[in-house]
Amino acid sequence: MTKWGRRGAFWALMALGSLWLAGCATTVTTEVTAFRQAGWQNDAPRTYAFEHTSQQEEQLERQTFEQWLADTLSGLGFEQRPAGQARYLVTMDYDAAPGIAQVAETVYPDPWYGPWGPYWGPYGGYRPYGPWGWGPGYWPPQTVIRDVPVTYSNVRVYFKDAASGKRVYQVTATNTTESGNPAAVMPYMIRSAFADFPAESGRPRRVTLEVDKDKK
Template sequence: MAGAALLGVALLSGCASTVTTEVTAFQQGNWQNDPPRTYAFERSAGKEAQLEQQTYEQWLAQALAGLGFEQVARPQAHYLVSMEYDSDARVLRVQETTYPDLWYPGPYGPYGPYWGPYYRPWGPWGWGAPGYWPPQTTVRDVPVTLSTLRVFFKDASTGRRVYQVTARHQGEGASLQAAMPYLIRSAFAQFPAESGRPRRVTLPLDPADKS
């Protein structure tokens, strides 16, 4: 039996059932998200033809449609929406506690040298006496990926930014591509969000993403 304390890591693989994302939004003081809620995507130079960018924009458009936004041609757009994303591979030091397998059939039989016929995790003479094997603590380095999404809303008539939201996910075995659907959904799980107040958003893991 073993327990691992993965501090700061949200898994996007294995037996994990949820994905947790850190989200922070900022907005202009007098912005009210008034209609018309129409928008067009604004892309940086060189990203117009990138298939990855186009795919992420489709996912973002679906999220915005659920909030009552309509994608239109740029001349008719009230907002210009842009997105930035990146990932950073890093190593996280993890502390792991393991316990001996009390039923392991070792040289002294299935109970070990002090257990005899009695199955008591504290040994025959009390806790800490012969028959108790303390847990072992080990430290290991785990490769993780920090995936970040930033979405910006700009007033098309003034060119002034009115809203922005950042979503970050750090996970073992994760990738930017795997995390992106959850980053987008988390970024707009509450819209518009309170300005400058970080929050955690936990979403159920799609069964198709479980390994």
């Protein structure tokens, strides 16, 4: 038994985004912000083509991510066409970087190994753990801040009107995960980016999706 005794189950992320705990998460939370050109409406025809460099076109990772994006857009009524036949040209950018997030952890001090030494009580072996343990709970919960290595992942999608060359819609999705594998959260980030599409311009939102059971 350590000085801190039993640990509380509540975790709070003290940084932007939401921390996806590796191996035990049932949801993925993504911060999403979209902007659109004034007066732009999501009207027909909803046709698009991906726009990227020849070097990007050869990247297998990008091909996979663009297919996930294509599946999401298809569910919104968009149809992929050759560039010369598409109303929109869609660009997808993504990146990931390591970082440190501060997490606040609620702990319950164990007076058995508290600053006054073992506490036996009047009957011997009596150990007042706190609100959920034996005894009246004289030792209140405490908060400990610790650093957690995380990966900050971002995906950005831009819609450009093919005829005018002007950008009409863009969305950014950001996720913070302890898993260190951006590919694991990418499908959830893409789906979150287009939740409530087209989103209100300039209003940050937090989107939470359940983890697919067969992909946990």
